Amino acid sequence: MGARFCPRYDQNGSGHLLQGRIEYRLLHYATQALYGKLLGAGIRIFEYRRSFLHAKVAVIDAHWSTVGSSNIDPFSLLLAREANVVARNTRFAEELRASLNKAMDEGATELHPQLWRQLSWGARLLRWLSYNLVRTALGIAGYGGKR
Numbered sequence: 001m002g003a004r005f006c007p008r009y010d011q012n013g014s015g016h017l018l019q020g021r022i023e024y025r026l027l028h029y030a031t032q033a034l035y036g037k038l039l040g041a042g043i044r045i046f047e048y049r050r051s052f053l054h055a056k057v058a059v060i061d062a063h064w065s066t067v068g069s070s071n072i073d074p075f076s077l078l079l080a081r082e083a084n085v086v087a088r089n090t091r092f093a094e095e096l097r098a099s100l101n102k103a104m105d106e107g108a109t110e111l112h113p114q115l116w117r118q119l120s121w122g123a124r125l126l127r128w129l130s131y132n133l134v135r136t137a138l139g140i141a142g143y144g145g146k147r
Contacts, residue, residue: 017104020047026130033131039113050107056084059097063090 016038022028035045059065068084087093 016043017046017048017053017100017108019053020049020109021052023052026134029127029130030134033127035111035116039111039116045111046104046108047111048103048108050103057096057100059093059100062097063093064088065093065096067096 018031019028038045054069055067056070057065057067064086066084066086068082070082070084071080
């Protein structure tokens with residue numbers, strides 16, 4: 001839904017690097033509607049605010065990685081013409097992970113569950129309405145229905 005998930009694995013557990021700067025307000029707030037559940041499940045979320053993110057990058061299990069421009073969400077998969085490359089190479093995965101960690105250390109802020117729970121009711125309502133509007137638009141577009 002516009003979130004750019006980039007797993008970061010380290011001695012403290014896994015986390016996700018997401019777009020912190022607002023590029024598309026509706027998708028930004030719709031994505032943030034999911035943060036509470038993710039944080040509540042123990043997933044660490046980092047928002048990157050140094051610049052806009054476009055590349056979608058992931059490193060899994062120290063040897064599988066992907067780099068590309070494709071948003072792996074229903075709306076983008078339906079409308080976008082973008083792609084990712086998958087590599088099964090430990091050295092590449094290590095270098096990519098180091099690059100991600102550097103980006104997170106230099107330009108990201110971690111969101112903490114206790115602060116997220118303190119959002120005002122108006123901020124929570126904005127996120128909930130945004131999320132449901134995007135889901136409704138996907139339904140109208142015919143994506144996600146039973147076949």
